[in-house]
Amino acid sequence: MTDSERPMSGYSGPTMSRRQFLGASANDVHGNGAEMDSTQGSGLNLIGVRAAAEAGSWSDAIEIAGALLTAGGVCTNEYVQAMAAAVRDSGPYMVIAPGMAMPHARPEDGVLQPGTAIVTLAAPVEFGSPANDPVDLVIAFAALDKNAHLETLQRITELLMNETALNNVRAATTDDELWAALSGGPTTVGEAS
Amino acid sequence: MISVATVCSMGLGTSQILAMQVRKILKDLGIEARVDPIDLGSFKSQPADIVVAQTAMGEQVSGTRAKVVLIDNLIDRAHVQSRVLEAIEAFRAEQ
Numbered sequence: 433m434t435d436s437e438r439p440m441s442g443y444s445g446p447t448m449s450r451r452q453f454l455g456a457s458a459n460d461v462h463g464n465g466a467e468m469d470s471t472q473g474s475g476l477n478l479i480g481v482r483a484a485a486e487a488g489s490w491s492d493a494i495e496i497a498g499a500l501l502t503a504g505g506v507c508t509n510e511y512v513q514a515m516a517a518a519v520r521d522s523g524p525y526m527v528i529a530p531g532m533a534m535p536h537a538r539p540e541d542g543v544l545q546p547g548t549a550i551v552t553l554a555a556p557v558e559f560g561s562p563a564n565d566p567v568d569l570v571i572a573f574a575a576l577d578k579n580a581h582l583e584t585l586q587r588i589t590e591l592l593m594n595e596t597a598l599n600n601v602r603a604a605t606t607d608d609e610l611w612a613a614l615s616g617g618p619t620t621v622g623e624a625s
Numbered sequence: 626m627i628s629v630a631t632v633c634s635m636g637l638g639t640s641q642i643l644a645m646q647v648r649k650i651l652k653d654l655g656i657e658a659r660v661d662p663i664d665l666g667s668f669k670s671q672p673a674d675i676v677v678a679q680t681a682m683g684e685q686v687s688g689t690r691a692k693v694v695l696i697d698n699l700i701d702r703a704h705v706q707s708r709v710l711e712a713i714e715a716f717r718a719e720q
Contacts, residue, residue: 562681
């Protein structure tokens with residue numbers, strides 16, 4: 433069991449794992465789960481996180497994020513390879529803001545269910561983006577179609593636009609701290625809509 | 626109505642975030658526009674008045690009638706707004 437798969441302690445009771453708490457709530461954003469609604473992590477559909485990961489290159493970073501997605505049953509290994517190919521072929525545009533890369537591939541490349549993995553890097557790596565290198569925050573996602581994941585993209589955008597939350601994400605040195613930073617930041621739901 | 630295409634290679638990530646940002650900006654400013662996220666291949670066959678893309682896509686989105694807006698930082702709304710408004714003003718000046 434890795435750090436990111438250990439049951440959550442602290443904020444939703446001892447019987448629910450973080451994966452259940454954060455992942456299963458994606459379809460419940462407009463539902464009755466007030467506790468879930470109050471977290472940013474819910475809409476992110478987070479499957480796994482890794483804080484301060486050691487990556488020697490952009491492809492290492494993709495592998496780390498991809499391993500979280502495959503371990504979470506979100507996609508096949510082929511999807512991870514397709515993410516790497518997409519970055520290699522047309523990659524720099526996926527570095528959407530200073531230090532932030534959002535690698536992904538197509539639904540038909542091996543998506544099993546929607547999901548997001550967030551990795552922070554101990555030392556930033558180059559993705560080949562003149563405007564936004566080097567990258568220390570990798571947000572990899574898998575989507576089933578062009579519309580089903582808009583909620584997730586909106587939450588990602590809100591997170592990235594929230595300076596306080598972003599500082600907490602980047603400051604996290606353990607996976608637990610990163611989970612907490614992604615779940616407990618100030619709520620900005622709706623601001624970017 | 627002005628048509629705006631937000632473009633990336635797959636139409637899944639960057640283009641969708643750009644569309645959210647541009648829609649929000651134009652709505653707040655009361656500017657009516659049709660904003661569609663679209664993949665690069667589809668854009669080439671149905672260009673818009675204005676195309677918005679991440680800077681690294683600059684070459685791929687050039688060469689149509691659309692005015693090109695290139696964005697370095699998608700989450701910097703002020704940056705996105707100033708670039709998009711420039712293009713809208715230039716487009717309107719030619720009408």
